[in-house]
Structure formats: structure tokens, C-alpha cells
Amino acid sequence: VILSQTRVGVCTLTLNRPDKLNAANDELLLTLTTELRRAEADAAVRVVILTGAGRGFCAGQDLGDVSGRDMTFTEHLNHTYNPLIRTIRTLDKPVISAVNGVAAGAGASLALAGDIRLWAQSARLIEIFSNIALVPDSGSTWFLPRLVGYSRAFELMAFAERVDAETALKLGLCEHVFADETFMDDVQAYAERLAQRPANALKLTKQALGAALTSTLDEALDQEAALQQLAGDHWEHQEGVTAFKEKRAPDFVRA
Numbered sequence: 001v002i003l004s005q006t007r008v009g010v011c012t013l014t015l016n017r018p019d020k021l022n023a024a025n026d027e028l029l030l031t032l033t034t035e036l037r038r039a040e041a042d043a044a045v046r047v048v049i050l051t052g053a054g055r056g057f058c059a060g061q062d063l064g065d066v067s068g069r070d071m072t073f074t075e076h077l078n079h080t081y082n083p084l085i086r087t088i089r090t091l092d093k094p095v096i097s098a099v100n101g102v103a104a105g106a107g108a109s110l111a112l113a114g115d116i117r118l119w120a121q122s123a124r125l126i127e128i129f130s131n132i133a134l135v136p137d138s139g140s141t142w143f144l145p146r147l148v149g150y151s152r153a154f155e156l157m158a159f160a161e162r163v164d165a166e167t168a169l170k171l172g173l174c175e176h177v178f179a180d181e182t183f184m185d186d187v188q189a190y191a192e193r194l195a196q197r198p199a200n201a202l203k204l205t206k207q208a209l210g211a212a213l214t215s216t217l218d219e220a221l222d223q224e225a226a227l228q229q230l231a232g233d234h235w236e237h238q239e240g241v242t243a244f245k246e247k248r249a250p251d252f253v254r255a
């Protein structure tokens, strides 16, 4: 259900249930979470890409897989989706959501959960939950209003509006849109550039930004001061300063 391939420091995890637009069952969600942790532990991996096989990114919960289950909704979310979203946001490496096609329901949440979101021209995001009279979950209620504001988020959720790539770019739901034909090549090239950046500094930046989203300014200043010590004591910082003085590009990928 999840394909994994590592190339030039970039691990691509592909949701692989293409005939259902990669709708998620428990196996897919639990395997994806395990694969993310495996990528985190693998020293050869500096950046992770999440994408979907075929024409969809992820159509959310597999609606054929919920009837007759013995878990409550709450238990189900706590068992599968919530650990996945927490894993993405706490992973010590950057995660790119490479949204190749439709992202609906919890699939929309997954598209929003990445540190960076890259979209194909034909990608679509739908907070589709209200069509089946559910509440947006898997982080959507947290991610979306922070990106587009409360009322726009409410409107997108209430009408299950389909957001196309151009609108997503305008609203800040994605950072870049690439042509469908070259999408994964463009994403790989972007990820390889990111993989050249200082991994320790990016790990700490992710930690600082994640904490700052829910902290006061005072807390953020304290957090920065603590994390800056960890960054400043790392060899990457020395390399950056030395490279500047020697008027050359820094090498942050040395063994």
C-alpha cells in the first residue's frame, strides 16, 4: 500500500491504492506512519516526499472500509490518522506533500500537513467531510484557518468547495504549482535542492516554527535562544561561516 524509494537523499513515499484514488484504510495509514519513522532513522534520507500513485493524491477514508468496524470514530482517529499527522509534524526531516491529484477529506488534511506543499496543475483539494455530514479531521481544522483565516476555512468546509491549483496558490495552500507532465521530476529537483540545505538547522527550524504556532512571543524568543545554541554548536554552522569567509558554497552534506 506504500511504495518507498530513496534517491539522492530524498525518500519518496507513495500511497498506492490508485484504483480508489488512494483512499486510506488502516493498513495504509499505519504503514505510512511506520515508513515515515523509518525514513527519519535512515541517515541516507534528508527529505521526505509524500505523494499518490495514479490520478489521485488521497481521497480520504476508504468509505468501503468503515462499515462494521468495532472502533468508535474517536478510537479510529486516535489509532490511525492522528499518529500519522503528529509523525509528519514532529519528524526531524522536512516532509513535502506532493499533491499530484485530488486530495479529499482526510486526504486534504494530509496534503496540508506537509512542511512544504507542491501541487500539480490538475490537483484539487476538497474539505469534503460535510458532504457526508462529518467534521473535518486529521488536522484540517488546525491547518486550514491558519492558512486562509477562519471564515474562508469555514466556507470551504461548509460547502465542500473544490479548490483548484491556481486558487490554492493564491490562498497559500501550496507553495508552488508544477505542470502535470513534469510534476514528479520537478518535485524531485526541488527536494534535492532542499536536501542540500543544513539538515540540523532545518530540523531545529521545524521544531521552532511548530512550537511558535501555538506560543506567545515571549515563549518563541526563549525557544529561539535555546535552539540557536544547538544550531551554533553544530559543525554545520562552522561550515557555513568558513564557506562565507572563503567565498565558496557551503557543503552541508559531508559524511
Ligand code: LHQ
Pocket: 019, 020, 021, 023, 024, 059, 060, 061, 062, 063, 064, 066, 073, 076, 077, 102, 104, 105, 106, 107, 126, 128, 129, 132, 134, 137
Ligand atoms: C473511493 C473513495 C473513498 C472508497 C474514491 N473510499 N472508494 C475519518 C475517520 C472515520 C471515518 C470517516 O472519515 C474520516 C475522514 C474522511 O476522510 S471523511 C471523507 C471520506 N472521503 C470522501 O467522502 C471522498 C469520496 N470520494 C469522492 O467524493 C470522489 O471520489 C472524489 C471527489 C474524491 C473524486 O471524484 P472523481 O474524480 O469523480 O473519482 P471517482 O469518484 O470516480 O473515484 C474513482 C474510484 O475511486 C471510484 O471507484 P470505481 O470502482 O467506481 O471506479 C470511487 O468509488 C473510488 N473512491 N474515493 N473515499
